[in-house]
Amino acid sequence: MKKIILLTSLILMLFFSCKKDGPNVDQSIDSKRSLEEDRANKLEFTQTFARALENQEVRAILKQEALEKIDNDYDVLYALSKNSTSSSGKTLHELISAYTEDKEHFDEIVQSLPLLTIYVPKLDEFSAEKWDTENQIPIVAIRDVNDRKSNKPLLAYDASGNLTELSYKEKPKDPVVVVKDNERVEVAATESYSKEIGKRANFENSYRATDVAFKNSNKLIEPFSLHLDKNTLRDSTSRPTILEEGTIDASDYSYLISAEAPRYAYEQKLESQRDYVYYGIDPSKNVESGKLTNRYAEHIVSIRMENEAALQKITDDWTDGNLEIIVNVITVNREGGSQSIRKGISCSADDLKFVRKREDNTRSPAYLIGEYFLPTPLEIEKWDAYKYGEKWKFVVSEYDPGTETTTVTSVSSEFSGNFNGNVGIDVIGIFKFGIGGGGTSKETKSTQVTVKTTDTSDDLYEGILNFYTPIYSRAEPTRPMAWPFYPKAYTVNTGLIRLRVEPLAIY
Known part of the structure; x- marks a missing residue:
């Protein structure tokens, strides 16, 4: 009897197994x-x-x-x-x-x-x-x-x-x-x-x-919102006009920083520039706390290939037309969930080509440039350090049509405890206290996120942007052994491509 029951079970298992596999074969055909x-x-x-x-x-x-x-x-x-x-x-x-x-x-x-x-x-x-x-x-x-x-x-x-x-x-x-x-x-x-x-x-x-x-x-x-948690975002915004005069000695050339708050943070040599941009925290004025502003958001301003070999990697097919650089900006929230914002950049190979330049009427050495400034910077999101923590991950590829595939990337961020949800009697909201992590203990949240791509797209790898990395560092020369010195914008470097990311006004 046991043998009969066992035999019947095996037959039923084979039957249902075949039935389950059938549609997959048909779909493949x-x-x-x-x-x-x-x-x-x-x-x-x-x-x-x-x-x-x-x-x-x-x-x-x-x-x-x-x-x-x-x-x-x-x-x-x-x-x-x-x-x-x-x-x-x-x-x-x-x-x-x-x-x-x-x-x-x-x-x-x-x-x-x-x-x-x-x-x-x-x-x-x-x-x-x-x-x-x-x-x-x-x-x-x-x-x-x-x-x-x-x-x-x-x-x-x-x-x-x-x-x-x-x-x-x-x-x-x-x-x-x-x-x-x-x-x-x-x-x-x-x-x-x-x-x-x-x-x-x-x-x-x-x-x-x-x-x-x-x-x-x-x-x-108009394209769908590519903000995967279905919040509404502006896709882009016009970059403010560069000011003609700086607020300090013109020899520092800080007037070339187009946004007011980052320029002030740079001029005052504030230790945490984004703390001032997003929360108004300014220790030089004894302002030690602040609430998140809606005036600024992070933007991708320019892109640049790391070297000529990296450029060759993404320009080896003339039938592809202009390049489609896809940037996935991935964040972890305080509850451990994730958010992904997908942005596309259209440019030609010539836009990224390394060209040797020499200033007119000078004997200065020629220098290489290959930076492409977007006609309209791409808005990502305002940096809510309470919600998103201190780190954003950038996953970059050059898109080519093909069979859709997926990759899994690990994402983590640190969350400090120097926030308070209720300050005073009439002021309600999330306030940040102190620059940086404020000397408080931090909690790390990690998760894995699936990123869609194709089997023919070129992987340009990943980079990290930290909330406390300077938006601009001390001035650097415009070319080797030359004057004037310009403020140096921080770039997210994946090893193959650099993304210039900075806060710009959104009002």
Whole structure:
């Protein structure tokens, strides 16, 4: 009897085990089939588009659309550009679909590729600006993430269907445009299409920039808040104008610090500059406590690669277009929970290129610069030392489209006890007492946070920013053996990239 029961149990276990594993196998097959279908559709579009480029009207529209830089790159998102008209009154889609034998099938292909994008690269002798649409007929390359990962060649086609093998790493000398998926936008609404009735529903897809750094057109919806605890944050703010006069001797050049509170803290040589910026604590004026202000927040002001090798690491694929630097700012709260704020920075390889500079009319040594100042600094968050403690972690990568993966990073912060929730009779709130940790005991909170990335993105590693690190340290020369001396801004260094982070006014 025991043997019968045991045998029955084994059979049931095998049955349910097989039943459980079945859908995973089916999903893998469906995923593979979907990728193959996607690749086949892109290939058919690419070959059709290559033939259509013989039409000068197609080239003219494409150049015009690329120059709009709707996502801050020379990307033509086909779904948003296909109805653009030529001088003859025909749309881009009408002109291209004239080069296919089955227009209905071609429409279905376009519908199945909502992020289909035509990228006009910046080559040595060809770019959106330089494109002579009367005479230059580019070939069309099809970007394949899996081919790039496997070090396979980049395939390109001309109007006659001839195949050319290019390199992802080496820029071509002749004109080329690239068919790819757009990594800077996402579909904000699903378009309805019925093969049975052969027509679309009454609405088109709408598209959303994945980050405010990638929104350069009203054709794109504002990005979602990327503040993962769902609090509302401003994505960016204009940096205050640099003052013309400092409040101390101009030879110190502190007037180059644009924000009032950090400039004062620097001038007064305060031991803890952020204590003054965020809490108004100023021992030189006998102000030993203060409540958190809402006037300032931390901002990413500039980025700089650590060296030329680090820059080469993220610029080894010319089909990728402009760089998408993704910064995840991760904090731990006093209760042990975590918060992650994701920011995107768009720039070109030229923006970060190390260039040798020499002052005019001087014999001073040439010096290297490669710092890119963001047109609009990216606001992160005001630094509530009671809530977030003393340390923020920055996890940085250069994003490339690919299969989504995750990494786990450990995050910790120290929390001091020099805060009080109720001071006096009429004043209610969280007050900080004393500079730094105030000589009180500290408690460390740690947790692990999952960060999303892709298998093709370049990891630029991690860096830590401490609340008590000086925002600005004593002045340094602008170049070797030169005068004047400028205040030195602290940077978060990951080993591959440096982020200049400082508090700026948000009012």
